[in-house]
């Protein structure tokens with residue numbers, strides 16, 4: 001049987017970063033096994049090219065992009081342009097960053113107070129291990145909705161906040177634990193206006209080329225055995241043995257792998273119950289960002305959820321008009337959720353989405369130069385973005401996320417500290433951390449890990 005020093009299962013950002021970090025610190029004989037026919041994972045399959053957004057404080061990711069020669073540019077934001085909201089009946093109103101202009105001053109003041117309260121609470125959360133925070137049990141026992149409703153009775157305001165939460169988290173507020181929400185908000189709630197943009201496909205292509213490891217695509221892993229001598233990884237392509245294994249895949253994907261001996265039962269339960277929040281990402285390209293000529297920013301909120309929102313993702317020189325849209329797949333029973341039939345039928349999704357764009361932005365929106373849509377659901381592997389935990393989940397399972405099981409180490413963005421957990425930065429730091437663990441086990445130092 002072929003033998004590698006370290007096998008990395010998963011050629012997404014976390015797995016490629018782990019392989020690169022091991023190589024940089026002298027661990028040779030690393031093999032990356034990727035089940036899909038190209039590396040990149042969610043950064044290439046869930047996200048569309050040119051549509052990964054990063055905040056200025058995500059230094060590690062920006063430095064990596066710089067090292068790999070991946071351009072990063074600021075997203076155009078013209079505060080003089082107007083956002084729009086479209087209700088279920090097709091009524092259109094102007095809005096300011098998704099807040100209706102006619103929202104009363106009282107609601108705005110109450111909203112400010114709620115944000116202050118959230119900021120203070122979020123400051124008390126341990127970003128590396130939220131489940132160890134002083135009020136973890138109490139906060140994890142309630143949903144974001146129950147907390148909000150206990151602290152305000154302003155229905156108009158609460159609906160808007162919940163809507164905002166859904167667009168951030170990808171799930172309705174009554175399915176999200178308050179502890180998760182605070183960890184996700186991090187020490188800078190509301191800090192997200194000045195976004196930078198990079199091409200996730202270019203990032204993963206360059207990572208893969210420079211990983212310093214054999215990256216084997218089409219290598220689905222179905223079974224993992226380990227004993228005191230090492231680890232053996234099996235798939236339809238054959239088997240490979242290794243001293244250590246890094247599982248750089250989401251816990252949702254890990255549940256489809258058979259482990260011998262079995263994983264600890266609590267880890268197994270965590271994987272089975274892992275929350276999923278998949279998003280369909282769509283990009284509609286036009287000859288020019290024509291909406292700007294009508295005083296519109298391209299940021300539109302649609303109550304019917306198809307899409308839930310759009311934003312202007314045009315290049316800095318405005319040489320094209322690019323609208324990015326998100327459709328949530330949690331079902332139509334909740335506000336902003338799309339009808340399951342629409343999710344399952346790409347042609348219908350496209351038709352309804354373009355109709356909505358025409359309604360909001362005018363007839364020019366009916367004639368895109370191109371239309372592309374990411375795959376959500378239906379594929380072999382998870383394409384979820386953030387994974388908002390339901391009440392009780394983080395306090396029960398959080399401590400298991402990064403805990404190695406024998407020679408098996410866990411990476412993937414889901415294992416990263418908050419608030420980068422779920423993002424590319426989280427994938428990066430988790431890969432570095434897993435590489436450090438393995439390197440330490442092999443007595444090789446891997447500096448720079450989170």
Ligand SMILES: Cc1cc2nc3c(=O)[nH]c(=O)nc-3n(C[C@H](O)[C@H](O)[C@H](O)COP(=O)(O)OP(=O)(O)OC[C@H]3O[C@@H](n4cnc5c(N)ncnc54)[C@H](O)[C@@H]3O)c2cc1C
Nearest residue numbers: 010012013014035041042043046053221412413422423424
């Ligand atoms: C719609 C959407 C929008 C997003 N927008 C942003 C954004 O703007 N900014 C940002 O920072 N982040 C964004 N993200 C998140 C970012 O894409 C992910 O955090 C990151 O790509 C996760 O990388 P990973 O390596 O942890 O996991 P993955 O990318 O899931 O990597 C795991 C890899 O393992 C493979 N795999 C799984 N199971 C097996 C198996 N059994 N055998 C072999 N291979 C297997 C998968 O194919 C995959 O390639 C977005 C994600 C989505 C879906």
